[in-house]
Amino acid sequence: MQNVMAEQQTYSDNSLLLDAREQNVPRGVVTAHPLVIERARGSEVWDVEGNRYLDFVGGIGVLNVGHNHPAVVNAVTRQLGLVSHACFQVVAYPGYIELAQRLNQLIGGDEAYKSVFFTSGAEAVENAVKIARAHTQRSGIIAFDGAFHGRTLLGVTLTGMSAPYKQNFGPFPGEVYRLPFPNPLHGVTEVDCLKALDQLFAVQILPERVAAIIIEPVQGDGGFLPAGPAFMQALRRITEQHGILLICDEVQTGFGRTGKMFAFQHLDIKPDLVTVAKSLGGGLPISGVVGKAAIMDAPTPGAWAALTAAMH
Numbered sequence: 001m002q003n004v005m006a007e008q009q010t011y012s013d014n015s016l017l018l019d020a021r022e023q024n025v026p027r028g029v030v031t032a033h034p035l036v037i038e039r040a041r042g043s044e045v046w047d048v049e050g051n052r053y054l055d056f057v058g059g060i061g062v063l064n065v066g067h068n069h070p071a072v073v074n075a076v077t078r079q080l081g082l083v084s085h086a087c088f089q090v091v092a093y094p095g096y097i098e099l100a101q102r103l104n105q106l107i108g109g110d111e112a113y114k115s116v117f118f119t120s121g122a123e124a125v126e127n128a129v130k131i132a133r134a135h136t137q138r139s140g141i142i143a144f145d146g147a148f149h150g151r152t153l154l155g156v157t158l159t160g161m162s163a164p165y166k167q168n169f170g171p172f173p174g175e176v177y178r179l180p181f182p183n184p185l186h187g188v189t190e191v192d193c194l195k196a197l198d199q200l201f202a203v204q205i206l207p208e209r210v211a212a213i214i215i216e217p218v219q220g221d222g223g224f225l226p227a228g229p230a231f232m233q234a235l236r237r238i239t240e241q242h243g244i245l246l247i248c249d250e251v252q253t254g255f256g257r258t259g260k261m262f263a264f265q266h267l268d269i270k271p272d273l274v275t276v277a278k279s280l281g282g283g284l285p286i287s288g289v290v291g292k293a294a295i296m297d298a299p300t301p302g303a304w305a306a307l308t309a310a311m312h
């Protein structure tokens with residue numbers, strides 16, 4: 001039988017590999033730097049030619065503790081020696097439950113929160129929307145200009161940048177409405193944005209049809225723009241007044257990125273749902289939604305498990 005496993009190759013030239021990349025990886029995945037890295041440690045990376053670089057990007061917020069942090073490597077190695085995958089819908093295992101406990105405590109504090117886990121940030125965002133809709137029994141979702149919420153179809157729909165993320169990918173899922181995000185550089189004030197919300201309620205969708213407002217406490221892709229405390233507190237008041245959920249997308253801002261464990265903790269508000277990913281896994285693909293327990297329990301048993309459907 002033909003051996004289908006490619007042999008492990010060694011490379012010593014960035015340009016040769018980049019040529020191979022050109023031929024084998026589609027152009028839609030742009031790689032910003034003309035180098036191919038072989039290994040990394042802490043804040044340093046080495047390319048295949050042996051050049052050493054300081055990594056100021058950290059996988060775009062994925063490696064807040066640096067590359068190959070010993071605690072991450074040890075935890076992963078230990079877990080691989082025990083069990084790598086069991087499918088939580090089939091059997092439980094301690095890591096899932098312990099991680100949920102930890103995040104619920106970090107985000108919920110004294111209040112009862114629950115957590116559910118997925119693989120990517122976009123998947124967490126999509127599921128936060130599903131939870132919000134299930135809980136409120138409403139359909140409308142409000143997102144912001146300049147937002148980035150992922151590359152899945154709903155993710156790009158929520159994303160507030162047309163090119164390149166949405167280019168040629170429509171039609172998009174419905175019931176997503178947009179608001180401007182405060183941007184002093186472009187003269188968009190917090191007051192302007194709150195007026196736009198009033199206007200949106202007046203002409204596009206009644207507040208009682210809105211399930212959630214989703215916001216990055218600091219827009220990442222949108223230009224590292226923070227939402228100020230007064231603005232976030234106003235959003236919190238308005239959402240509470242109308243029974244709308246406030247979702248903080250902390251996929252990029254989470255896990256110490258802004259100096260606190262989560263960016264909303266600078267703002268004197270408490271979101272109903274928080275999406276987490278990136279540095280949650282320190283380089284491994286894991287994401288989650290953490291939220292108020294009663295809201296998190298809105299999806300019915302089996303909503304996230306094919307098993308029950310298969311049994312019927």
Ligand SMILES: Cc1ncc(COP(=O)(O)O)c(C=O)c1O
Nearest residue numbers: 120121122148149150220251252
């Ligand atoms: C705020 C935010 N939400 C969602 C995502 C999507 O995460 P993922 O790429 O893991 O799907 C990102 C990714 O950059 C992000 O910055």
